Amino acid sequence: xxxxxxxxALSVFLAxxxxxxxxxxxxxxxxxxxxxxxxxxxTGVATLVLAVLVAALGPALxxxxxxxxRVVVGGLLLTFGLQWLRKAxxxxxxAKDKHDEEAIFATERAEAAAxxxxxxxxxxxxxxxxxxxxxxxxEVAFIVLTFGANxxxxxxxxxxxxxAVLAVLGAGLVLRAPLARVPENGMKFTVGxxxxxxxxxxxxxxxxxxxxxxxxxxxxxxxxVLVAALAMVAEVRGRASVAEVAT
Amino acid sequence: xxxxxxxxxxxxxxxxxxxxxxxAALVAIGLTAVVCALGLSAWWLAPLIALGALRWTLxxxxxxxxxxxxTSS
Numbered sequence: 001x002x003x004x005x006x007x008x009a010l011s012v013f014l015a016x017x018x019x020x021x022x023x024x025x026x027x028x029x030x031x032x033x034x035x036x037x038x039x040x041x042x043t044g045v046a047t048l049v050l051a052v053l054v055a056a057l058g059p060a061l062x063x064x065x066x067x068x069x070r071v072v073v074g075g076l077l078l079t080f081g082l083q084w085l086r087k088a089x090x091x092x093x094x095a096k097d098k099h100d101e102e103a104i105f106a107t108e109r110a111e112a113a114a115x116x117x118x119x120x121x122x123x124x125x126x127x128x129x130x131x132x133x134x135x136x137x138x139e140v141a142f143i144v145l146t147f148g149a150n151x152x153x154x155x156x157x158x159x160x161x162x163x164a165v166l167a168v169l170g171a172g173l174v175l176r177a178p179l180a181r182v183p184e185n186g187m188k189f190t191v192g193x194x195x196x197x198x199x200x201x202x203x204x205x206x207x208x209x210x211x212x213x214x215x216x217x218x219x220x221x222x223x224x225v226l227v228a229a230l231a232m233v234a235e236v237r238g239r240a241s242v243a244e245v246a247t
Numbered sequence: 248x249x250x251x252x253x254x255x256x257x258x259x260x261x262x263x264x265x266x267x268x269x270x271a272a273l274v275a276i277g278l279t280a281v282v283c284a285l286g287l288s289a290w291w292l293a294p295l296i297a298l299g300a301l302r303w304t305l306x307x308x309x310x311x312x313x314x315x316x317x318t319s320s
Contacts, residue, residue, distance in 0.1 A: 071276060076261065078272040078293075082301055083263040089301075094310035138260065196297065203276040204293040208283030211290045221294065228298045232305055241310045 004215055008151050009160040011194040015143045016164035018187045019136040024172050025101045026132035029108035034115075035122035042129030050137040057145055058154035067206050073146045074203025080142070081195025088189035089229055093236035098185050143195070150202050193229055197222040271300030 023043075031039035061069065090096035108128075115124050144161050148154030201211065201218055211217035262269040275296035282289035 075272050075276050079269045082268040086301060086304060090308055095308040200293045200297055204279045204290055207276050207280035209279050209290040232302055236305055236308045237310055239309045
């Protein structure tokens with residue numbers, strides 16, 4: 001596996017694992033509170049929809065001219081990556097609440113318990129699970145398609161995503177509890193750095209820029225983005241808190 | 248399904264809650280294309296614009312009161 005393929009697989013794996021943990025928490029809450037068959041049915045249907053989406057769009061994207069693909073995909077990835085990175089910086093600096101799977105699990109359970117139980121098939125459990133897996137999965141599908149199309153290796157990206165889902169499911173089946181110990185916030189920070197770096201690299205390349213050393217520029221670029229993001233965390237963290245400003 | 252809702256959902260998905268970052272991505276890549284068309288080296292431009300925009304969107308951000316009290320104790 002080349003360096004580029006390894007970067008692709010790692011980025012997709014991490015991003016997918018983060019989304020899978022979030023979806024798992026909601027499905028677990030609904031399944032344990034209400035009805036497992038309905039929750040699993042919702043999960044299965046959403047997964048099928050996502051698989052069809054990737055299978056249909058993947059080949060369609062790869063027929064685009066590579067320059068056009070790099071600009072469009074690079075731009076979308078950069079936008080996505082900057083969003084993820086901004087939120088991750090705010091969480092790391094204490095300016096935004098960190099993602100807490102146990103708290104989310106408790107909230108989802110309370111909400112699910114408040115809805116009257118259904119006779120027969122539990123439409124609520126199906127709908128909540130379907131929505132959670134579809135919404136989280138759309139981000140995964142987006143990352144699989146963009147990374148995979150740019151490297152002309154949607155299959156590798158899809159395999160990395162599937163591996164991440166299996167890893168999260170496996171951990172969830174063993175623990176039968178929210179995956180609170182997964183370093184989700186750290187993973188989101190890492191994914192934000194990677195998406196931003198790849199977005200910059202491919203977007204600029206598609207726009208006609210020649211990176212010094214070609215793909216060898218990617219590693220230093222990731223390092224620059226990482227250092228810049230950490231510096232921004234330190235800068236925000238060093239500011240007076242909201243309460244200190246108010247007094 | 249209402250087409251407007253679908254477009255809103257796509258906008259929210261791609262652009263997210265801060266349109267400035269989407270604009271920065273557009274400017275970063277667009278300016279890179281312009282500078283390259285002039286025959287100049289432009290690989291440095293997109294990282295500069297993207298990271299500069301990111302820092303700009305964090306200008307007013309501050310730690311929350313609970314976070315600050317945890318770090319100071």
